[in-house]
């Protein structure tokens with residue numbers, strides 16, 4: 449650790465272990481200061497916790513994350529459709545009940 453890193457490390461805020469989800473470092477954990485990136489009293493303390501992500505793992509993890517995101521989006525759409533169908537069925541049932549009663 450160089451002198452500057454020591455200095456910024458002792459800014460007073462605690463560092464927490466976080467997980468990076470960029471395409472370049474998917475799932476790679478790092479220590480980041482609670483003041484990292486803040487406009488006022490910002491701190492630059494940042495330190496990788498995990499070793500570099502293997503090139504093949506990067507491709508696989510990024511691909512899987514994209515598939516999960518696409519499936520979650522699809523599932524959300526399906527849930528909305530099911531709710532819409534339930535509302536329509538109850539509404540039609542209510543109208544038919546009024547007509548034939």
Ligand SMILES: [Zn+2]
Nearest residue numbers: 456459481491
């Ligand atoms: Zn700090």
